[in-house]
Amino acid sequence: MRRVLVDVAYAVQxxxxxxxxxxxxxxxxxAGCPRALxxxxxxxxxxxxxxxxxxxxxxxxxxxxxxxxxxQGYNSLERFGATESLGVVAALALVRxxxxxxxxxxxxxxxxxxxxxEIGLMRATDQLSGMEMMAVDPIKRVVVPRFLGxxxxxxxxxxxxxxxxxxxxxxxGVVLLGVDEGSFWSSMRDQVDYxxxxxxxxxxxxxxxxxxxxxxxxxxxxxxxxAEGVSRATTRTVVLTALSVLILNFMLTAVxxxxx
Amino acid sequence: xxxxxxxxxxxxxxxxxxxxxxxIRELDYSRGHRKIFDGLNLDVPRGRVTAIMGPSGTGKTxxxxxxxxxxxxxHGSILIEGRDVCRxxxxxxxxxxKRIGMLFQNGALLTDISVYENVAFxxxxxxRLPERLIRHIVLTKLHAVGLRGAAELMPAELSGxxxxxxxxxxxxxxxxxxILYDEPFVGLDPISMGVIVRLIxxxxxxxxxxxxxxxxxxxxxxxxxxxxxxxxxxxxxxxxSPEDLQExxxxxxxxxxxxxxxxxxxxxxxxxxxxxxxxRRGQE
Numbered sequence: 001m002r003r004v005l006v007d008v009a010y011a012v013q014x015x016x017x018x019x020x021x022x023x024x025x026x027x028x029x030x031a032g033c034p035r036a037l038x039x040x041x042x043x044x045x046x047x048x049x050x051x052x053x054x055x056x057x058x059x060x061x062x063x064x065x066x067x068x069x070x071x072q073g074y075n076s077l078e079r080f081g082a083t084e085s086l087g088v089v090a091a092l093a094l095v096r097x098x099x100x101x102x103x104x105x106x107x108x109x110x111x112x113x114x115x116x117x118e119i120g121l122m123r124a125t126d127q128l129s130g131m132e133m134m135a136v137d138p139i140k141r142v143v144v145p146r147f148l149g150x151x152x153x154x155x156x157x158x159x160x161x162x163x164x165x166x167x168x169x170x171x172x173g174v175v176l177l178g179v180d181e182g183s184f185w186s187s188m189r190d191q192v193d194y195x196x197x198x199x200x201x202x203x204x205x206x207x208x209x210x211x212x213x214x215x216x217x218x219x220x221x222x223x224x225x226x227a228e229g230v231s232r233a234t235t236r237t238v239v240l241t242a243l244s245v246l247i248l249n250f251m252l253t254a255v256x257x258x259x260x
Numbered sequence: 261x262x263x264x265x266x267x268x269x270x271x272x273x274x275x276x277x278x279x280x281x282x283x284i285r286e287l288d289y290s291r292g293h294r295k296i297f298d299g300l301n302l303d304v305p306r307g308r309v310t311a312i313m314g315p316s317g318t319g320k321t322x323x324x325x326x327x328x329x330x331x332x333x334x335h336g337s338i339l340i341e342g343r344d345v346c347r348x349x350x351x352x353x354x355x356x357x358k359r360i361g362m363l364f365q366n367g368a369l370l371t372d373i374s375v376y377e378n379v380a381f382x383x384x385x386x387x388r389l390p391e392r393l394i395r396h397i398v399l400t401k402l403h404a405v406g407l408r409g410a411a412e413l414m415p416a417e418l419s420g421x422x423x424x425x426x427x428x429x430x431x432x433x434x435x436x437x438x439i440l441y442d443e444p445f446v447g448l449d450p451i452s453m454g455v456i457v458r459l460i461x462x463x464x465x466x467x468x469x470x471x472x473x474x475x476x477x478x479x480x481x482x483x484x485x486x487x488x489x490x491x492x493x494x495x496x497x498x499x500x501s502p503e504d505l506q507e508x509x510x511x512x513x514x515x516x517x518x519x520x521x522x523x524x525x526x527x528x529x530x531x532x533x534x535x536x537x538x539x540r541r542g543q544e
Contacts, residue, residue, distance in 0.1 A: 130368030133328060134382045135354035141385070
């Protein structure tokens with residue numbers, strides 16, 4: 001029993017230490033942001049690495065999610081004779097929920113793992129120590145541009161995901177299943193509210209961008225400098241980002257809808 | 261330096277504090293329960309090549325990390341140009357590091373940029389020099405290490421010896437006063453090793469540097485070092501010129517200098533009795 005208590009105490013202490021370290025890390029990142037903005041080239045390079053290189057997976061995933069959404073939506077709406085609402089159903093689902101959430105999950109798998117393993121390998125091969133020895137702060141030079149690149153990329157990727165999803169829904173609903181094209185687009189235009197729906201989706205993806213980027217750079221920067229350590233950091237990045245995104249999504253949805 | 265068993269017969273580096281660029285006093289450092297340094301005293305004479313030798317695991321690389329303020333000791337002082345790195349704030353530490361070059365064991369080149377950009381990296385970060393001048397400095401430094409022709413290559417395209425030479429060019433890009441070499445000869449073929457050995461000496465003399473070479477390659481470092489320290493059990497067990505150490509009769513010095521497998525530094529890691537362990541395992 002005593003051993004269990006000691007183990008629990010150690011686990012709590014370790015969690016608190018990690019939490020504290022992550023907060024200090026976040027403070028150092030935030031302190032480095034203003035100067036990083038003076039070197040936009042570094043951030044643009046990271047937007048390319050995190051955002052542009054993720055376009056294929058985001059675009060294709062969005063297209064197929066939209067196509068499935070249209071199939072399922074048509075099947076359900078047909079029972080009530082409301083297939084003309086297919087456009088608004090697909091758009092709301094994509095813009096409010098699926099766009100930000102699925103994009104964040106895909107981002108964690110594509111860009112988050114790349115960030116964590118890249119920084120972890122830089123640590124393992126003494127590149128970060130080398131920078132420190134050259135009097136260059138690796139947080140400002142390596143971590144901050146990647147963090148900002150992730151934050152900028154996420155809302156843009158979520159928007160592209162939603163747009164591709166709507167395209168997929170149109171392909172299946174209008175082109176394949178014969179839903180009236182005018183109803184498809186007009187119901188979407190009438191029912192999707194810019195502030196309540198679109199902006200809430202953008203806000204969500206922005207918050208997810210902060211969470212996903214912070215977790216990726218934190219795990220990579222603090223990884224144990226061995227092959228196993230980097231591998232563990234990469235895995236933790238995906239797991240923690242997925243859980244954080246889903247929990248944050250519930251909290252944000254509750255706040256934005258105001259029903260809870 | 262009461263713990264030294266030999267003295268520097270050449271008399272170099274024995275003068276006043278100003279003649280030493282780095283002075284380490286009563287340094288204690290522990291990792292977990294293991295004591296790495298126990299009251300270490302060591303001077304690095306200005307303008308000389310100082311070799312720090314010792315068996316693997318004696319904390320040679322740790323000593324470099326302590327000198328550069330990457331880790332902090334439990335006790336003691338490390339003075340660089342008269343200022344204690346253990347008491348420096350981040351800004352002062354970074355200012356000090358700008359005057360120190362360090363060559364890591366694996367080169368530590370940034371893998372996503374070319375050789376040219378690696379050497380230009382500290383210049384771009386710390387100066388506002390025009391691109392033409394940066395190009396001039398980078399090509400000069402690369403020429404000094406014989407790799408001007410490799411400027412456009414990526415680090416992944418370099419051999420181990422070439423990577424270390426590029427790292428050396430980068431380390432001297434800011435014209436430091438002190439340059440630290442962490443195991444510069446490990447894993448190199450005889451030609452690359454000869455090149456690095458000559459470069460360390462030549463750079464030191466031509467650029468007026470002070471060099472500290474951490475290594476366990478006795479033969480190579482003996483040919484270029486002005487002063488040698490031998491570490492064991494967290495202390496300096498011998499110091500002086502390489503010739504002094506060769507003539508030293510202390511058991512630990514003789515074991516290290518002659519590469520003997522067993523001696524004061526045991527071949528076996530501490531373990532329970534062999535036969536008892538075997539018998540106990542058999543009963544399980």
